[in-house]
Amino acid sequence: MYLRPPGATDRTPARDWDGGHLWLRYHSAQELYALSFRRRDGKVVLKRKHPAPGRPADEEGVYTTLATAGHALGHDRWHQICGTVSGPRDGRVRITLSLNGRTVLDAEDEDPGRLVTAGGVGLRGDNTEMAFFGFTAGNHTGGRPRAEPPAEGTSR
Structure with a gap:
């Protein structure tokens, strides 16, 4: 994954969670696991999103934080996210x-x-630009990626 520093506009103001996120076990916009791997605030976060109790199923879900830590990845270079x-x-x-x-x-x-x-x-970027290379999903047993990202200092 290659990430640019987060930006902001009048329509999309800066938020702590701006950055890159990986979605796993996505069942709907209300049910998924979200793994934030590079946020504006320098944290990495694991969350579960679930339907809001007592609200219609088509409304936005709510997040429950399962774990968080400080771990800022550098911008403008490639990183392996798993x-x-x-x-x-x-x-x-x-x-x-x-x-x-x-x-x-x-x-x-x-x-x-x-x-x-x-x-x-899925992948999501909030107020940031991302590029990815060698994205795989499925039963993964570890090891190195099958291919190497582009040379350091390039974004594609």
């Missing part, structure tokens, strides 16, 4: 976020609303 979701095992779902081969967040979700079935994946 998010995994496994389980349920013993009633729990495990979510991990690794950056450049190092696990930076590891959390278990055992709440009743945890996402126990497979779902889609």
